[in-house]
Every structure is written in C-alpha cells, then in structure tokens.
Amino acid sequence: MTALALAAAVRSGARTATDVLEEHLAVIDRLDGEVAAFNLVTAELARAQAEAVDAAVARGEDPGPLAGVPVALKDNLCTRGIPTTCSSRILEGWRPPYDATVVTRLVAAGALVVGKTNLDEFARGASTENSAFGPTRNPHDPSRVPGGSSGGSAAAVAAGFVPIAVGSDTGGSIRQPAALCGVVGLKPTYGLVSRYGLVAFASSLDQIGPFATTVADAVACLEVMAGHDPLDSTSIPEASPALQGVLADGVDGLRVGVVSELLGEGVAPEVATRTRQAAEALAAAGATVEEVSVPATRLGLSAYYLIAPAEASSNLSRYDGVRFGLRVDAPTTGEMMERTRTEGFGEEVKRRIMLGTYALSAGYYDAYYGKAQRVRTLIARAFAETYADHDVLLSPTSPTTAFAFGAKTDDPMAMYLNDVCTIPTNLAGHAAVSVPYGVGDDGLPIGVQVLAPALGEAVMGRVAAALERSAPTTPPPTLGSRPADATTSGTDTSAEGVR
Numbered sequence: 001m002t003a004l005a006l007a008a009a010v011r012s013g014a015r016t017a018t019d020v021l022e023e024h025l026a027v028i029d030r031l032d033g034e035v036a037a038f039n040l041v042t043a044e045l046a047r048a049q050a051e052a053v054d055a056a057v058a059r060g061e062d063p064g065p066l067a068g069v070p071v072a073l074k075d076n077l078c079t080r081g082i083p084t085t086c087s088s089r090i091l092e093g094w095r096p097p098y099d100a101t102v103v104t105r106l107v108a109a110g111a112l113v114v115g116k117t118n119l120d121e122f123a124r125g126a127s128t129e130n131s132a133f134g135p136t137r138n139p140h141d142p143s144r145v146p147g148g149s150s151g152g153s154a155a156a157v158a159a160g161f162v163p164i165a166v167g168s169d170t171g172g173s174i175r176q177p178a179a180l181c182g183v184v185g186l187k188p189t190y191g192l193v194s195r196y197g198l199v200a201f202a203s204s205l206d207q208i209g210p211f212a213t214t215v216a217d218a219v220a221c222l223e224v225m226a227g228h229d230p231l232d233s234t235s236i237p238e239a240s241p242a243l244q245g246v247l248a249d250g251v252d253g254l255r256v257g258v259v260s261e262l263l264g265e266g267v268a269p270e271v272a273t274r275t276r277q278a279a280e281a282l283a284a285a286g287a288t289v290e291e292v293s294v295p296a297t298r299l300g301l302s303a304y305y306l307i308a309p310a311e312a313s314s315n316l317s318r319y320d321g322v323r324f325g326l327r328v329d330a331p332t333t334g335e336m337m338e339r340t341r342t343e344g345f346g347e348e349v350k351r352r353i354m355l356g357t358y359a360l361s362a363g364y365y366d367a368y369y370g371k372a373q374r375v376r377t378l379i380a381r382a383f384a385e386t387y388a389d390h391d392v393l394l395s396p397t398s399p400t401t402a403f404a405f406g407a408k409t410d411d412p413m414a415m416y417l418n419d420v421c422t423i424p425t426n427l428a429g430h431a432a433v434s435v436p437y438g439v440g441d442d443g444l445p446i447g448v449q450v451l452a453p454a455l456g457e458a459v460m461g462r463v464a465a466a467l468e469r470s471a472p473t474t475p476p477p478t479l480g481s482r483p484a485d486a487t488t489s490g491t492d493t494s495a496e497g498v499r
C-alpha cells in the first residue's frame with residue numbers, strides 16, 4: 001500500500017496508526033535478516049508516535065498528511081537521544097542532543113520513525129559496502145549491492161519494510177540506490193530541504209530527499225520536508241512548493257532533452273535502451289523530445305572527486321575523540337586523536353580525507369581545488385544554456401544495474417564511475433529524480449533520471465509521473481523464500497537495539 005493510501009486510511013479512522021505500524025514491524029522482523037537495511041529499529045519510539053496519531057484521530061483532529069506512515073531514516077540524520085552512527089565506528093555510542101529538522105517535520109506530519117538505515121560510512125560510496133555494520137543486500141537479488149550510499153533506505157522501501165524512507169544525496173546517493181533497487185528516489189534543489197541535523201559530507205553539495213514506491217508518495221514526503229528553516233543558513237526562503245496537484249497534468253508541450261554524453265561510453269546498452277524507451281514514451285504523451293549535447297557533464301566526475309573530498313576532509317576533522325563517540329586512549333592528546341581516527345574511520349573515508357587534504361594544501365590548491373571550482377561553474381553555465389530551450393533533461397540514473405558484492409571494492413575509480421550521470425546535478429545545485437523503468441537482461445531494475453533546473457520540482461514531477469504511467473513493470477522482490485539458515489539473524493524489533 002502506498003504512503004498516501006495508508007495516511008488516508010488513518011486520517012479517516014478506517015485504520016489505526018498502531019495497526020499499520022505493527023504490520024510493518026512484523027515484516028521487518030521477519031525479513032530484514034535477509035536484507036540488513038536497518039542499523040537500528042526504533043519500535044518503541046514508533047509505537048509512542050502511533051499512539052499520539054491515534055489519539056489525535058480520536059479527538060477529531062487531523063494528525064497530518066503522513067498520518068501513520070512508517071518512515072525509515074538514513075543513519076546520518078540526527079535523532080534526539082537515539083544512536084546516529086553514519087555506519088562508522090567513530091560515532092560509536094554517540095546520541096545526538098537534537099532532531100534533524102526533517103525528522104521534526106515528518107513527525108509533526110504524523111509519520112512514524114521506525115528506524116535508522118545502513119549507509120556507506122559517512123555517505124561515501126555507491127554500494128553500501130563501506131559500512132562498519134556490514135553491507136545491505138539488494139532485495140531483488142541478495143548477491144547484489146543495493147547501491148549507495150543510501151542503500152539501506154532504498155532497500156527498506158524496495159523490500160516493503162516502509163512506504164517511505166529518507167536519504168541524502170551528495171553525488172547520487174539517493175538516485176543511484178533508488179535505480180538499483182527499483183524505487184523512486186528524489187534529490188531536491190540545493191537549499192529546498194533543510195540540512196539541519198544531517199551529518200555533513202560535502203556541504204556545498206548535500207541534499208536530503210525521499211525514497212518511495214510512487215512519484216506521488218515521494219513528492220508528498222518532499223512537501224512535508226521542504227520549506228525555509230532558519231536553523232540552516234543555506235535554506236532558501238521560498239515556501240514549500242505544491243507538487244501533488246500537478247502530477248496528473250501530463251507532459252503535452254514540454255520540451256525534453258536527452259543528454260547524449262550520458263548515454264555513451266560506460267553506459268550498459270540495456271540501460272541506454274530503457275532511457276530511449278522512456279524518451280519515446282514522453283514523445284508519445286505529447287512532449288517534444290530531442291537529443292541534446294551538454295559536453296560539460298563529462299567533466300562532472302573529476303570536479304566532484306576534488307570538491308567533495310576537499311569539503312569532506314574539512315567536515316571530518318571534528319571527529320577527534322574529544323567531542324563525539326569513540327575515543328582510543330593514549331599518553332598524549334595528539335596520539336589519542338591519531339589512534340581514534342586510525343581505528344574509527346574505514347578505508348574509503350581515509351582515502352577521501354587524504355585526497356581532500358591534498359587538494360586543499362598550499363601549492364596545490366589552485367591546480368586542483370580552484371580548477372575544480374571553475375569546472376563547476378562551467379557545468380552550471382552549460383546547464384543554464386541547455387535549460388533555456390528545454391524544460392527537463394533525461395538520462396540514465398546509473399550506468400549499470402546492481403553489481404555483485406566485491407565487484408568494485410578493489411577499484412575506487414570503477415566505484416566512482418557509478419555516479420557519472422548523477423553528479424552534474426549536485427554540482428549545479430539542481431533537482432533530479434530517478435524513476436524505475438523496467439529491468440535489464442539480468443532481471444534487475446533500471447532507473448531513468450529526470451533532471452530539472454533549480455526549483456524545477458513541479459515540471460520534474462509531471463515528467464516523472466508520466467514516466468511512471470508508461471513504465472514497464474518491475475517485478476517485486478521475492479523475499480522470504482530463502483532458507484532460514486541462509487539468512488543472518490533477524491533484526492530485533494521488540495526493543496531499541498543496534499545490530
């Protein structure tokens with residue numbers, strides 16, 4: 001059942017939030033051992049929230065647009081008094097003293113927080129293999145990755161554990177796992193959703209956004225989370241856009257450009273084929289569709305892998321054994337910090353710290369970081385020119401379907417190439433969404449990406465909804481059929497516990 005259908009049932013009194021919650025917790029309890037989407041299931045918190053929703057309905061009040069909807073949060077979103085690990089050892093034992101703004105808004109809208117989902121450590125990665133808790137499995141095939149870094153959130157929605165999950169996207173971490181897991185994943189315009197309480201990766205790129213099984217559910221969640229927040233200085237002043245009402249408007253007369261550079265080298269033929277089919281479907285629905293060249297998009301990856309690590313190395317300097325989580329004792333403060341960071345951070349995070357520190361160091365700053373910033377400006381200009389005569393752009397989300405565990409862990413470049421289609425959007429600060437569009441030769445989901453200019457969420461939503469209406473079906477995952485001894489231990493939903 002969709003989030004909107006569940007909320008309608010709860011708001012009308014047809015179902016209780018408690019009943020909806022228990023049903024979802026039972027599925028998580030039974031099947032998360034096969035997926036490992038959750039770092040923590042917050043059953044008691046969700047039960048208290050469900051009771052509050054049911055009490056509001058009993059009083060004749062409207063508990064909000066997401067009344068009784070179970071929601072999972074990527075474990076880099078702060079939750080007051082509840083462990084927030086970023087799937088890193090270095091935050092072991094840390095409990096934030098406040099909720100992220102998106103958490104406050106979701107709960108105020110009636111949503112129930114059922115848990116914190118697994119991610120690549122500090123959101124660096126594209127497979128959820130860089131997690132101190134071990135990997136999350138793709139619900140469509142347990143031998144494949146769910147994508148990343150928000151792999152737990154994408155898998156939780158794909159597995160039917162929750163109708164809505166929240167993730168963060170710095171270079172593709174919502175859209176790429178959404179594509180690999182066959183769900184909708186939306187990265188809003190930079191500044192549309194407050195990042196207060198999101199543990200920072202690269203502050204000039206990070207955005208929070210929803211995962212859902214339908215475009216309507218994704219935008220319903222976005223409507224709740226969006227809007228100005230004085231606690232985030234990068235939050236834009238505009239009011240939250242109304243999106244649900246435009247989804248049925250169709251695409252008649254819209255101008256769609258299919259980005260040639262993102263259909264070529266490195267993109268699997270089956271993925272390119274699905275993207276072309278999506279473009280044809282939009283043309284059949286009345287849009288003007290043409291291929292368009294945006295050469296600067298090819299520069300995105302190299303600029304991103306200087307800018308993002310540079311910002312990351314700075315943001316990660318605060319984990320020094322003094323204020324947060326892990327501390328490995330040593331005779332001097334300097335040694336304590338060194339040992340804490342050596343033991344607390346995983347390999348990929350260390351690689352990013354070194355890359356970023358190098359890019360920012362005196363003597364290399366202009367050649368690397370400065371140059372990358374100029375490339376970023378070029379990309380923004382190229383998009384601005386393209387959007388002068390296109391309403392939206394279309395591309396694959398991920399160059400391939402879900403890959404096998406270990407396939408890219410020894411080759412960082414191969415892993416980084418996963419985000420070749422998603423990164424340009426982040427560098428420009430624009431919006432983009434991945435919509436499931438059938439499966440590849442291996443039977444695994446493929447996502448098509450709709451890109452829009454800043455604050456273009458409404459037109460992007462119309463195109464995404466049209467794609468959804470025309471999409472070949474993605475068969476649902478078949479969980480629960482694996483023998484019990486092939487699964488890891490089930491997630492304990494009876495109490496609060498970190499797995």
Ligand code: GLN
Binds near residue numbers: 174201308419
């Ligand atoms: N895969 C990219 C990276 O590793 C993007 C991650 C993200 O969007 N958080 O940096």
